[in-house]
Amino acid sequence: MTKQLLSVQDLSIDFLTRRGRVQALEDVSFTVSEGEILGIVGESGSGKSVLSYSIMGLSDKAANIRSGSIDFRGVPLKPEKMADLRGREISMVFQSPRTALNPIRKVGHQIEDVLRRHTPLRGKVLKSAAIEALARVRIPDPERRYEAYPFEMSGGMCQRVMIAMALACKPALLICDEPTTGLDVTTQAVIMDLVRDLVAETKMAAILITHDLALAGEYCDRIAVMHAGHIVEVAQSRSFPNELKHPYTERLFAALPSAAANLSELAIIPGSLPDLRGALPPCRYIARCERAKEDCSLGPLPWTKIDSDHLVRCRYPK
Amino acid sequence: MNTLITILRRVLVAVPTIIGVVIVTFILQRALPGDPAVFYAGPSANPEVVARVREQLGLDQPVFMQFLDFIRRLTHGDLGLSISSGHPVLDDLLSRAPASIELTLAALLFAIVVGLPLGMLAALKPGTLVDHACRVIVTVGAAFPTFFVALILIFVFYYQLGIAPEPLGQLNEIYDTIPTTVTGFLLIDTLLAGDTATFQSVAMKLVLPMISLGLFALAPIARITRAAMLETLSSDYCRTARAMGLSYSRMVFSYALRNAMLPIISILGMVFSFLLGGSVLVEQVFAWPGIGAYAVSAVMASDYAAVQGFVLLMAVLYVLLNLVVDLVITAIDPRVRYEH
Amino acid sequence: MSTKKTAFSEFMSDARYIASTNKLTFGAALILLALVVLAVIGPAIAPYDPIATDAAKTLLKPSWAHPFGTDALGRDILSRVIYATRLDLGIAVGAVAVSFFIGLALGSIAGYAGGWTDTIIGRLMDTIMAFPLFVLAMGIVAALGNNVFNIMVATAIINLPFYTRFARAEVNVISKLTYVEAARMGGNGSVRILATHITPNILPKMVVQASLNLGWAILNAAGLSFIGLGVRPPTPEWGIMVSEGAPYIFSGEWWTFVFPGLALVIAVFCFNLVGDGLRDLIDPRART
Ligand SMILES: Nc1ncnc2c1ncn2[C@@H]1O[C@H](COP(=O)(O)OP(=O)(O)OP(=O)(O)O)[C@@H](O)[C@H]1O
Numbered sequence: 001m002t003k004q005l006l007s008v009q010d011l012s013i014d015f016l017t018r019r020g021r022v023q024a025l026e027d028v029s030f031t032v033s034e035g036e037i038l039g040i041v042g043e044s045g046s047g048k049s050v051l052s053y054s055i056m057g058l059s060d061k062a063a064n065i066r067s068g069s070i071d072f073r074g075v076p077l078k079p080e081k082m083a084d085l086r087g088r089e090i091s092m093v094f095q096s097p098r099t100a101l102n103p104i105r106k107v108g109h110q111i112e113d114v115l116r117r118h119t120p121l122r123g124k125v126l127k128s129a130a131i132e133a134l135a136r137v138r139i140p141d142p143e144r145r146y147e148a149y150p151f152e153m154s155g156g157m158c159q160r161v162m163i164a165m166a167l168a169c170k171p172a173l174l175i176c177d178e179p180t181t182g183l184d185v186t187t188q189a190v191i192m193d194l195v196r197d198l199v200a201e202t203k204m205a206a207i208l209i210t211h212d213l214a215l216a217g218e219y220c221d222r223i224a225v226m227h228a229g230h231i232v233e234v235a236q237s238r239s240f241p242n243e244l245k246h247p248y249t250e251r252l253f254a255a256l257p258s259a260a261a262n263l264s265e266l267a268i269i270p271g272s273l274p275d276l277r278g279a280l281p282p283c284r285y286i287a288r289c290e291r292a293k294e295d296c297s298l299g300p301l302p303w304t305k306i307d308s309d310h311l312v313r314c315r316y317p318k
Numbered sequence: 319m320n321t322l323i324t325i326l327r328r329v330l331v332a333v334p335t336i337i338g339v340v341i342v343t344f345i346l347q348r349a350l351p352g353d354p355a356v357f358y359a360g361p362s363a364n365p366e367v368v369a370r371v372r373e374q375l376g377l378d379q380p381v382f383m384q385f386l387d388f389i390r391r392l393t394h395g396d397l398g399l400s401i402s403s404g405h406p407v408l409d410d411l412l413s414r415a416p417a418s419i420e421l422t423l424a425a426l427l428f429a430i431v432v433g434l435p436l437g438m439l440a441a442l443k444p445g446t447l448v449d450h451a452c453r454v455i456v457t458v459g460a461a462f463p464t465f466f467v468a469l470i471l472i473f474v475f476y477y478q479l480g481i482a483p484e485p486l487g488q489l490n491e492i493y494d495t496i497p498t499t500v501t502g503f504l505l506i507d508t509l510l511a512g513d514t515a516t517f518q519s520v521a522m523k524l525v526l527p528m529i530s531l532g533l534f535a536l537a538p539i540a541r542i543t544r545a546a547m548l549e550t551l552s553s554d555y556c557r558t559a560r561a562m563g564l565s566y567s568r569m570v571f572s573y574a575l576r577n578a579m580l581p582i583i584s585i586l587g588m589v590f591s592f593l594l595g596g597s598v599l600v601e602q603v604f605a606w607p608g609i610g611a612y613a614v615s616a617v618m619a620s621d622y623a624a625v626q627g628f629v630l631l632m633a634v635l636y637v638l639l640n641l642v643v644d645l646v647i648t649a650i651d652p653r654v655r656y657e658h
Numbered sequence: 659m660s661t662k663k664t665a666f667s668e669f670m671s672d673a674r675y676i677a678s679t680n681k682l683t684f685g686a687a688l689i690l691l692a693l694v695v696l697a698v699i700g701p702a703i704a705p706y707d708p709i710a711t712d713a714a715k716t717l718l719k720p721s722w723a724h725p726f727g728t729d730a731l732g733r734d735i736l737s738r739v740i741y742a743t744r745l746d747l748g749i750a751v752g753a754v755a756v757s758f759f760i761g762l763a764l765g766s767i768a769g770y771a772g773g774w775t776d777t778i779i780g781r782l783m784d785t786i787m788a789f790p791l792f793v794l795a796m797g798i799v800a801a802l803g804n805n806v807f808n809i810m811v812a813t814a815i816i817n818l819p820f821y822t823r824f825a826r827a828e829v830n831v832i833s834k835l836t837y838v839e840a841a842r843m844g845g846n847g848s849v850r851i852l853a854t855h856i857t858p859n860i861l862p863k864m865v866v867q868a869s870l871n872l873g874w875a876i877l878n879a880a881g882l883s884f885i886g887l888g889v890r891p892p893t894p895e896w897g898i899m900v901s902e903g904a905p906y907i908f909s910g911e912w913w914t915f916v917f918p919g920l921a922l923v924i925a926v927f928c929f930n931l932v933g934d935g936l937r938d939l940i941d942p943r944a945r946t
């Protein structure tokens with residue numbers, strides 16, 4: 001039995017904007033255990049980044065956590081304690097690695113910044129720890145790369161540096177927000193293999209956010225599917241795509257393994273995400289759903305438990 | 319090694335600019351209204367004297383030969399004689415340059431010391447009082463002519479409140495002892511002479527001119543600092559810094575500010591242009607014994623050699639300052655360093 | 659025709675939006691308009707003759723009869739400030755117009771032709787920019803002759819590089835766009851392509867540039883006349899009025915320099931604000 005590391009319960013987040021209240025997340029619940037990779041997939045705008053930023057405590061100033069809790073190792077995450085946890089216990093890797101690194105600072109020094117913040121290492125030891133972090137992500141010739149600037153490296157290499165930085169303090173949870181978007185296919189595989197191996201070597205957990213359903217299926221233990229600020233279905237990856245119960249996920253994965261495996265180019269589901277401003281029906285998929293019945297728009301939407309690992313948020317799961 | 323080559327290349331880039339400056343200065347001199355020979359020969363000269371003067375000045379030669387002669391004399395540091403002072407123009411300018419440089423640098427320092435934190439605070443706390451204050455200072459500061467600010471400051475702090483010293487020159491000629499000239503910079507020379515009283519008096523006299531001149535440079539600095547900081551603070555790498563738990567101050571200084579320094583330093587080139595031009599006006603108001611005031615009286619007296627020498631000196635100074643800006647950017651930005 | 663109309667009404671609604679969100683810009687535009695009106699009809703409404711001296715009325719404090727007071731020669735400062743509007747705005751607008759059109763032409767040629775032409779024009783502009791601009795203007799006025807026209811010429815020359823570089827960069831981008839390529843394939847001559855396809859597209863941004871520049875042009879021209887270049891006494895001009903009033907600071911007659919100075923400040927301030935507003939309207943991304 002693996003130990004539960006992160007638990008998000010009924011998280012609802014609004015953004016107060018000039019043009020109204022954006023209900024970006026509603027009643028989002030999921031858990032991540034040690035040594036596990038959880039995939040989060042969903043169309044653009046479904047709330048994946050909002051979710052990961054709120055775990056990191058990096059939400060926009062306009063964000064308002066309406067309800068819910070985020071527990072880490074069984075203790076609620078407190079905003080004022082987050083600065084200390086970030087980079088040490090929970091780390092994050094972003095899309096577009098080139099811009100995510102400081103362009104005018106040597107990558108070695110950027111890793112040292114993280115180490116200096118969270119460890120007592122200084123001087124020579126600090127430098128060798130940074131080089132070791134680079135070696136851990138299998139960067140060839142780490143001593144030389146330590147001296148390099150981001151602009152001297154390829155996108156894939158920059159992403160490895162980002163991962164090295166994120167893992168420098170050996171965090172318990174790594175959140176990857178579309179870590180391979182924009183990289184070529186071979187580099188994608190190399191980066192993902194790396195993440196998987198690192199998770200396997202340590203007892204680290206990872207959350208992998210992606211548009212790429214095939215990638216999620218290949219690398220994740222469990223997958224959560226998001227739609228318009230809801231998690232609509234969570235299941236073991238092996239349940240994908242054949243045992244899916246929610247009409248949205250069903251249609252989404254029915255297209256696999258076709259060319260449309262990448263959600264960003266996906267057009268198989270008619271209709272689009274509802275406008276998250278203003279009043280929303282309990283099930284945000286209702287306008288696009290072919291199974292919809294009258295009671296779908298009545299009362300709160302229940303979680304339906306298919307088995308211990310498989311939850312669906314639909315009144316009429318298949 | 320690599321860095322040395324980059325520096326050399328930057329220096330070389332300045333050479334054609336200097337050549338261009340020299341050519342323009344020469345053209346300006348040729349474009350003068352009237353016949354310089356008549357002018358130099360004096361009002362009572364007869365045609366023979368004028369002809370002799372023309373020959374002496376080389377004005378009977380073709381323009382290209384005159385240009386070569388101009389260059390030849392330049393390489394010997396010969397900028398001609400000032401008709402109003404009777405001294406070589408170069409001597410006049412060099413003896414007055416320190417006063418101008420002292421004023422300009424003090425104004426730059428003032429503008430940076432006030433403008434940089436102001437722009438930073440405005441960017442760090444958008445929508446707050448500091449932000450609004452910054453915006454007001456930036457818009458209002460850009461609209462006030464330097465000479466008008468100078469006069470208002472004099473009126474308020476000298477005439478009304480009486481807390482500023484008499485706005486005439488660098489020294490109080492009656493009470494202050496003039497230090498022996500070592501560097502020519504009064505602030506330094508008085509300290510070298512160990513004369514703290516005079517140092518204080520010189521420093522006090524510098525305050526109003528410095529603020530008048532600095533205010534005009536403050537606006538662009540604060541404006542660009544605010545814009546650049548807003549941009550770098552919302553950059554991906556600052557998000558990374560926060561995601562890695564780096565402290566607020568490290569994120570602000572090592573990540574946001576250091577990157578924002580690039581556009582800020584780039585704008586200093588323009589700021590120097592403002593400062594060198596504005597210094598002429600401020601010197602005029604404060605009877606500052608610098609090259610600006612010298613040039614103004616030279617223009618009025620139609621002392622062409624002096625005006626030309628002044629324009630050339632200012633341009634060379636400006637090119638050198640821009641070179642320094644370039645080198646500082648090279649030092650900060652590795653991307654420029656490796657550019658080929 | 660109808661598309662033009664909607665584009666225009668869209669522009670107007672944008673303008674109204676900006677005016678309503680930014681009252682300051684709107685106010686500045688109104689003041690500017692008033693200044694322009696003053697420049698045109700000023701001589702007709704000024705209460706006194708701006709150059710008539712009166713030994714009995716020297717250095718009078720501001721009063722109902724002389725709202726801005728009188729100067730050392732007994733001239734009414736209000737009348738002088740009003741009369742000066744035409745000259746000050748005239749020099750600035752004239753100078754900016756000259757550099758606008760020459761800069762547009764030079765920049766378009768450089769950006770479109772590229773190669774040697776581009777290099778030579780670029781070098782020329784670099785050389786102008788290699789001088790502290792106010793100092794260069796001093797040198798030009800000293801060389802060409804100390805009069806108002808040459809102040810305008812000098813101000814135009816030091817403004818030229820901004821317009822040339824701006825036009826060059828814009829033309830460079832636009833001339834590579836497909837519809838321009840298509841026009842070229844269609845056998846249109848360079849001049850025709852520049853005039854019909856390129857220039858109309860960069861004009862709005864150039865106008866923004868010009869309006870941002872006007873305040874600066876006023877400051878430069880006033881600076882030159884402050885140090886005694888160009889404008890000759892007794893001509894009323896804000897810069898020279900400030901410098902004529904300056905000595906009276908030591909006897910407390912502040913009105914001699916404060917009112918003409920304020921006129922300068924208000925004009926420059928309004929030009930800057932309106933320039934910013936125009937930029938937000940036409941080129942919102944260029945905002946800093
Ligand atoms: N700061 C904000 N203010 C207002 N609304 C926001 C803000 N940040 C996010 N949103 C809204 O929240 C919703 C979810 O956005 P989010 O960035 O999480 O989507 P995503 O799933 O990460 O999409 P993508 O795949 O494109 O990254 C969107 O509708 C977005 O408009």
Ligand code: SF4
Pocket residue numbers: 247248283284285286289290291292293296313314315316317
């Ligand atoms: S709850 Fe009803 S509307 Fe929503 S997905 Fe299920 S069936 Fe469709």
Ligand SMILES: [Mg+2]
Pocket residue numbers: 048049050177
């Ligand atoms: Mg996202």
